[in-house]
Structure formats: structure tokens, C-alpha cells
Amino acid sequence: MSKKQHYTLTVNGTEEEVLAEPRELLIYTLRERLNITGPHIGCETSHCGACTVTIDGKSVKSCTMFVAQADGKEITTIEGLGGPDALHPLQQAFKEHHGLQCGYCTPGMITRAAKLLEENPNPTEEEIRFGMSGNICRCTGYQNIVKSIQAAAAEMNASKEAAE
């Protein structure tokens, strides 16, 4: 065992102090120490994307980062995008367009999709499929995930225009 250390993470806007060994994977820190259970563990081998969070503006598989690396960083999880009282347009669109079945991949999907739409607010279907290729879904066949992201993009662009 190496000694536990204090780390400071800003998660969904709240500064959190944790005491953990440096080797702890960030996904465990989030889920088990901070009780932020939106990000899931699917494969634990950097393949499925269920654990995706946003760290300092990058989509990251949090099973492939040590808590020590995340010290001092800003982290956004699905909980930070929206909740039952105020759904994020992506959450709303996944709900309306059947973008999920079992829902296991969904937090990672939506967190990744939010970053994708931030970088490319008007993606083509091909760009969506390529931009989402780090996230695996066992249920939907992806078709409705793509539709949901397209619908959310349209909705977000429309409300941006309305605001201008």
C-alpha cells in the first residue's frame, strides 16, 4: 500500500476533498467516495465508454485515470448536465426518441454527446457515429442514439437562435 493522499476535485461545480491512494481509479473515487453513481463501470478496460466524464474540457474514460492525475481538475458527470427537474436537451431527447433501453451506457453516451455537440453543434450522422465511437451500447443498435443526438442538436440550436 502506498500512503493515502488528499486530493481536491471540483465535481459538477462542487469542490470535493478526498483521501485516497494515488492508484485509485477515478471512476471508483466518483462512485464509491463521492456517491456520484451516474458514470458506470462497463468493461473497466478503456473500451466501452460507460465511465465517460468530462475533465477540463475533454471526454475521458474515468476507468483509465488515476485519482492522483485528476487532482485539481474540473469534472463534469451526467449529474452535472441535468436532473429530473430540469433535463438537459440530450436527456430529454434520449427519453423522447428511445435513445436507451437498459440505460447502462446512457450516462456515458450523453456525457460524451454533450462534449461532441459543444465542439460540433451541427454534426452529420457520420460525424455523430464517428464522434460517439468510444461508447458501446449492447441494446439499442445505435440508431435511436443517433436520432436522439440529432434531435438534441436541433433543439439546442433552435433555443440558441431564439436567445439571440
Next chain:
Amino acid sequence: MIPAAFQYYRPKDMAGVLAILAEHGDDARVMAGGHSLIPMMKLRMAEVPHLIDLQEVGGLSGISIDDRITIGAMTTQAELIDNDALAQAAPILREAALQIADPQIRYMGTVGGNLANGDPGNDMPGLMQCLNATFTVVGPDGERSLAARDFYEAAYMTGREDNEVLTAISFARPQGGHAYEKQKRKIGDYATAAAAVQITKSDGSCAGASIAMTNLSDTPVFSEAAGAALAGTSVDTSAVKAAVAAMLADIDPVEDNRGPIAFKRHVAGVILARAIERAWSRA
């Protein structure tokens, strides 16, 4: 999956990195994006008692474009893809980087980590051999330069000493047409076979060609003979066949979960022929 315990360091400059490497020798190792090293540590195939995170070390990232192009070792694949000036000056880099792993991994994985790792499956080493790149490393005795074409000795064995850190990669602005062609089983997979090709044209015939192959030996394979087979030809079917034959004499694939040797040799030939055709059409 819990890696063996380690002591974590996040030094702010290279002197700090070198001091930790000097103090702990083989027990210390640098980490860039961690997307090759962390999976190995989780599987306990790598044990790193002293882990040196390079994320805050200054002067290791950034791309500068002149007659020579220089890329800092900590530049991520995503930064490389996003750089429009680089895509203009050396389009093969974006083409190759877009075929590496998936978006999440490209935000974290660095050019330097991909090159220093020494895994024959990594795509950047063959690419850098095609571009005849030079690697700059710094160690206790200062800086030295190593040619990409001489750097890879065997799987995970490179010309870099354990107490040296890769700081930058540079190469002459490539000329002519390019292609990075990769066969993989799915997005996020390493190559079954990949080919990096740069070709120059003059008066309708090939003035010169540079060809390197990925994941077809325990190191990347720069095939000088394959390039020579194209030089002076009109890159017609027989020239492409000759280049493929020359390349096949240089590779040495092994059987694994990507297929038996005969299959890999077949795929290597198909991929190289495609890459040559595409590079030539752009020359």
C-alpha cells in the same frame, strides 16, 4: 482491476523529472496520457513503484510549422487532429491520428507516449519512419537526437535509455501525396496491418517514395526496397506489385488474435496497394 501501489509525482519541470529518474532508476517511469501505461498497470503487466506524471512539465507540448515541423511530445492526438495548419503542412498526420483508438482516448493519448511506448501495434512509429522523423530525448547528460528509422529495436525496446525523456519530434515538411491506410477489426482496435506512404511525382513518374508498415513485425518496418520499387515508374500495376513484393520480404508478422501469418501477409499487401494508389492520386 487494481494496479500495484505506487508513489505519484507531478513535477513542474524537466529537472524535477530527471532527478526522480536518477534517484529511483528502473523503479521510476514517466507517464504521459497513461492510455497505454495504465491498462498495463491494471493488468499488472507493468509495475511502476515511482510514477512521474508529465502533465505539468512545461515546454513539452505545441506544434511549430516551418520548413521543419516540430511537435512537442505531450501534444495529444486530439490536438494534432484539431491543428488546421498542421493538416495543411503534413496531412498524413491527421489522416493517421483519426484512425487511432477512439475520441476519448485521443484526448488523452500523446504523440510522445505513442512513440516511446514501443508497442508494435502503435500507429505513430511507422508514420514517423515514413516521414524520416528525428526524436529529441533529454537525460542526465543532456539532449541527443535519434532517427525514427533506427529507434525501434524489438517490442518495447527502443533506442531511448530508461533515464531519458522524449521531448520533441521533428521532420522535414513532407512533399507530394500521402496516405495512411489501416485495416482493423473495429474502431478502437490496433492494426491488423497499416501502411504509411508519401510519394513525390515529377513529369508523370514517381520521383521518390517512402513506405513504412505497422504491426507486421516486433517493430515498425520501414521498407526502403518498397519505396525504391516505385521510384522512376509511372506507379502502374506492375510497379505496385513490385513494391508489395518488396514490402512482403521485409515484414515478419506473427499469428495472434488478429489472424494467422498468411492472412496478415495478404492484408498487408492489400493495404499497401491501396495506400500507394491513394497517395499517388494526391501526388
